[in-house]
Amino acid sequence: MTALIQLRGINKYFGDYHALRDIDLEIKQGEFFSLLGPSGCGKTTLLRTIAGFEDPSAGTLSIDGRPMAGVPANKRPTNMVFQSYAIFPHLTVAENVGFGLRRDPRSKAEKAGAVKDALEMVGLGGYGARSAHALSGGQRQRVALARALILKPKVLLLDEPLSALDRKMRELMQVELMKLQRQVGITFILVTHDQEEALVMSDRVAVMFDGQIRQMDDPEAIYTRPRSREVAAFIGKMNFLPGTLHSSGEGVEADVAGLGRAMIPPDRVTPGLGSGPAVIGLRPESLAVLFEGETTTRRTVEGTVDEVVYYGDMTYYDVRIAGVDEPLNIAMKNLVGRDVLEVGTATRVAWDERSLVPLAP
């Protein structure tokens, strides 16, 4: 099966500034795809290139097998939810949602019905007659969604659609957007700088830095098997320990500062990373502080609690171990009957070979 959207060697210059570098991308029909990266890395530019608001300086883009070069934004089978939502302030909610239906050959009544359905779909049934500029942020976002989805595009492009909302609203809309996507079966491309949002919502995530896609994978792979230190540091928290890798017939063995020697499981081996100096990553939740009297079958290392940050459901410990400059950051669930350790307590840290992530230094 061929991809719905195909980008080949897309480059974009703004004057001298190289905003997009050799972007190759394929997105399948019905996929929920996210572009994730820090502010200024080129996510919006890439999205606007797909929408037809920017012309690539080099490379080709095709949607549904059709090359898009020279096709203006209004003729592309894509629709966009803008970061500012771009709700037309001089129109009512219903007029906004029906805006794109002008050329639709259906009768007035049918169109009105479609608008009503679209509004109900996004939970704004009965809001049609309201003036658009009096809406709240969350309502604007829903109008923007309804307005785009009513046109049944092949691809819906969303530029940081949730970033203007407060936390509660954002979490609610994340779930609603996922449901909506499954319901309509349209391919969604979401731009976000919020890693949690990308991991929660997407089928696949592309992590971008400096106009380049650094890694493209499903959320689980992005989180547990980042391919570079940059990606690992951007997605969640990670401890980095200096180390050396030894490749041999049996597999890859790592010599990790403070932890000692360990075999890297075959599925964790980063392709293209041979013997030599490396950085070994460990997620805070893959480590554990052992409480007094606790035993484990995992490997352990002695340490001293350096810092305690209490989060309610979680406690984050910084634990110093011999042979490493930076303390290890460890996330522990606060279970009933388990005390929070005090700074200065001597303790042991449990770890696993299976959670080591070898990375280029």
Place this chain on the structure above:
Amino acid sequence: MLIAPPLVYALLLLALPLCAVVLFSFWTQDFMEVDTAFTLQNYREIWDSPVYLLLLQRSVFVSGMVTLVTVTLAYPVAYYISFNVAPAKKSMWIFLITIPFWTSYLIRVFLWKVILGYNGVVNSGLVGLGIIDEPLSFLLYNVNAVIITLAHAFAPFAILPIFVALEKIDRSLLEASRDLGEGRIRTFLRVTLPLSMPGLVAAVLIVFIPTIGDYVTPELMGGAGGKLIANMIQTQFLQLNNAPLGAALALVAMVCVTAIALVFIVLNRRWLRRQV
């Protein structure tokens, strides 16, 4: 390109004519005949003539005084509207201040004549109240009358830019200054005034430069001793038919005010830098 129409228009009707003025000022004219030989004669005539220099001096003085009076009177009003008037009523105040500006300029100037004249409002009022026996004759037909009238005419031009600059000031900056121990007056001098300076400078420029080109007010209000350079320019063009000399006068006047304005901007920049 969209900018082309207004640009072409301004080039054809502004840049080109200005060049023509420069060119003409180096020519001479005898009644209808224009002599296109390059000469500095017009400028020499201006330099040698006490009349032109006096008019020029007086014009710059009047423009300067008008600017000083207008901006000084306007600042507190702009400050009041920006800081003391309720937000919902601000545009009402601005509207009230702009209305007089949009009513016939000629008639407004003439009405000042009615106010300041021998049998005018001020004099009849003062005589009626028994404060004076004879009407005052020094109110009209002199430089002061010109300054008052112009200060009235340019009032909104001074208030609006200052108001806009004051509106842009983040109110928490003023609170921060108070929080850091400065009183109201020091806060005004160290925070409000420097931050409103762009508006103040705009107000000064927008009053100072155009006043030099007004010949209506001095004609009606100035009497014999209150004529300005613009009257002379108008006379040269429309009565004496000496366009080259008129052009040279206009250029000299323009260059004078522009130079003074530039000096003002430079001094202002320095003052601002010292404030920091």
Place this chain on the structure above:
Amino acid sequence: MSGGRILGIYAVLYLIFLYAPIVLLPIFAFNDATIIAFPLSGFSTRWFEALWGNAALGDAVGNSLFIAAMTAILSTLLGICAARAGAMADFPGKSGILGFVMLPLVLPEIIIAVSLLIVLRQVLDMQLSNWTVIAAHTLLCTPFSIAILNGAFQNLDPSIEEGAMDLGESRWGAFCSVVLPLVMPGIVSSLLIAFTISLDEFIIAFFLTGSNPTMPVYIWGLLRFPQQLPVVMALGTILVALSIVLLAIAEFYRRRGLARAGLKDSGGFL
């Protein structure tokens, strides 16, 4: 007494200073005496009646209305071009070009008058007419139109236009269906302001009118005849009333524009 109160009293006194001359207008316009001075004589509408039968004045008013209407249309069209160019992406020399187009705002009017007179009469040897005044007034009013329309265009979220294109409108279609309705209040107020400025402009018009004087030029002529002054007062009263009506309409449209764009009011013209 607090500082705010003192300032408030000062501001009210300042308003009185601003309105003093204008308040006198109707007083003398309805005063039954030829001399413009106190004490007043009695109520009369005869100066307004005198206006009615004045054919020369009628012609002057007609000229001025034509000039003002043409000026309003031309300067608003130029203003739309400049304001839209200003709101769009950067181009080389942008601020220089826009600054140059705004120059007439700070140029002494006599310079504009003189330079155009030289070009029209001496260089091109053209006859002065209403059109020469229109040309000059358009130059003078364009910066005001740009200032008003800049506000309208810059308040516009650029993605609004892209949004319309994304939903299937062409570039022109997007301009007509979303941009134009949103800036329409700005256009109306630009038309009215340019109209008002042109209607009242004297300094340039005096240099550039042909054989048919504009209304201010005609008034200027009247000011020299004392017996005509009450008629000027009556005319002035009508003009003030008219200006206030036009301005109130312009202000109404400006506010409606802000309301449509869902913005807070940030103050008046300019």
